[in-house]
Amino acid sequence: MTQSDPAIEWLLDSDPAIRWQVMRDLLDAPEREWTAERAKVETKGWGAKLLACQDEDGQWAGGAFLPAGFGPREWRKQGQPWTATTFSLSQLREFGLDPSSERARRSVALIGANARWEEGDQPYWQGEIEECINGRTVADGAYFGIDVSAIVDRLIGERLEDGGWNCERINGSVRSSFASTINVLEGLLEYEKATGGTPASRQARETGEEFLLERNLFRRLGTGEPADHQFLRFLHPNRWRYDILRALDYFRASAILTGAEPDPRLGEAISHLRSRRLEDGSWPLDWSTEGRVWFEIDDGPGKPSRWITLKAMRVLKWWDAGV
Template structure:
């Protein structure tokens, strides 16, 4: 069996959240086929397991960003917890839970009615002050059908002079960050897919993309050195963190949505991604975030990761077609 076929077979034996995306993005199967597999996310595997952890009021772990029982000591002792509502929604969107189901619609309504942000008590779908959080809230809201138009306008207004975003803006930061910018870009793209976007939101997405592209996804504009060596390591789940594979997968999704060809400034990041492929055709998980989770979806650092491999293969496929 050719190496590529063996990797595809390995991926199709993974969770339904992986399988349906392999069928759509790597095998080009008809929508009727992958949609039937996607429907299993609600009832089988990781999706069903995460949904089973949901509170009666629609939240997870009793809180929007932090679990209800969180204390600052936990962060210092074992890392940021990832079990609250914001991160559960991130994963359900990544798993591909069908947003049109009764369960998904009920979740959106319950969160809107009961969840409040830890920072200032704002209703969940109105967002809070940090651009990283608000970008992902827009992505989840747009995907699951919540009204996030007002939050999109706030994000557009929160752009830095260099075209991107920084979650430390409210604390006085005047320049953008890679992570904040990508979090917002993903949200604006999801909003554009759901509603068509606005002239202002599409322009903001363009300037945010230029911020990352002018830095070849990982280099400082001033020195050309890597802004953070960990940007070149492969992480999953990313939560709010940045790496080049997450950025490349965003540009793939954006290109497929708009028909834009791959930008040549992605070439260096693509070459690095190719170099990280293992002899068996898979990609490893380089590191994992500390902190409380409901369950793991990878076997651990150093092991082949179905999630990293899926994302890498579909990025390279898109790049090759471009």
Template sequence: MDPAVTWLLDSDPAIRWQVMRDLLDAPEEEWRAERSRVETEGWGTRLLALEDPDGQWAGGSFVPKDFDWSTWETAGQPWTATTYALTQLRELGLDPTTERARRAVELVGASSRWDEGDQPFWKGEVEECINGRTVADGAYFGVDVAPVVERLVADRLPDGGWNCERARGSVRSSFDSTINVLEGLLEFERATGGTAASREARASGEEFLLERGLFRRLSTGEPADPDYLRFLYPSRWAYDVLRGLDHVRAVSVRTGTAPDPRLADAVEHVRSRRLPDGTWALDRELRGQVWFTLDDGVGRPSRWVTLRALRVLRWWDRETS
């Protein structure tokens, strides 16, 4: 076995079940059994233990209760409130059918309201990045988020993607906003099959990224942002080329479509960043308060980055060989 895979298996259930499914082709009953341990072991149970009695985390939807907004620039955005906790539980793989998950989702729907306009949590708010993650989390955990999907479809920009600054006049899509919406639309499709409009919107958003090779400016071909070539996890709202590739891989697995040749440069960039020991490093982190860390820090081998990189390369090499 690849030593990097062995290293991944010597980890949290949230990593192991994905290794079993995506890298080892384990039978579904085996990886689902491993996934069920997310609720009772490791990062998953640790995050669930931090839930407030009313179902929220840190007493707020987007930021903690009584958050001092003057600290945003100096200390960074906090990542401890409800929206980011739910996204993390989804990415860890918490089984959405468990009583614990259903109870949390119901309590959030009853108790949590958005800071922006006091809307109920599962109704979404005005910002595309937030609504994209709300759709992803809601669809995964069995909430009817169709009205939020309709809003996202309507908020699409003429170039095919999304920008969370649209309400303030932006007319160009951003990589960051677009990937958040795309992941939400894909999760909505997994849960419901999607609608003709949501599937078309997802395809147009993916075309926005593909036209740019997942990281380039359309005008010059240069990297749109140097950070897009640096790997991070948790991603929160932020884009990197590996996040983009992992999304396209997930779509390909779901739909049976072949890899697009325009991904080649992005794939080779990922391949080139592999360390001599077969792992990939965490290149950056987003500033801000967290409940606990999921890796050993910037510059160190990252299980989350390595998992994503290995499954992207495995998919690409299988489908293009």
């Protein structure tokens, strides 16, 4: 891939949160160049805009998972809101806010001191009760330098017999879900990047990966039918939701960390990803979630998406180099 590629040029003509990842993942730029671009996330574009929405106590919208004052009526009329602390922090991680920056360190310290989960009232960095939420909390905490080992141990103990996770386990579910599993896997991977992981966390990650791989990332194990046709439609930001591009991007990151070769069982999802590329070299945003957001970062469903395109191009670059 070269900077003269029209799709690359289009990605570079964007926000620092996109540009630095293009430089690192697609153009193999020297580290000093992409880190300089990454530093701009704190002061320019989407990253700076989201940081400007932060409350003085370190939270966003006055809550951990839900905005202050949010009620069931708004949920019914507008959908789940995405402005509270957990979703804002995850978005900053995706943008690539430097975790060693003074702003990042101060933010996570304030969150630890002031944010408490609406479900259970426990301090933020002790985790919530649902596996889906705790997977993302582990990912954010590990990325930003917080000791989340206690939440990791809890997630390991909550693994189901089929190797994955389901946030409905507490209500009696005994089968893992694609969404819960990818949320936990991303958290365990970030934890492993930060700390090296433990034998138990690495084993849990392996069984969670196997849960997805033996289903080709989207099929029911029993019938072979798609578990949900939405898994084949591309979404951004994913929040807690699952699609095959999210899973492919995870497996790419996992393989880079461990040195593993691409698993052939990813091939069907890769073929579908290739089939969705537009004539101009981009990929479209298929749908987006309803609900309150701080600001939009895509042009809307049906339009080319820089975030989807970035992830798709780096997945295919990794896959093509390894097969």
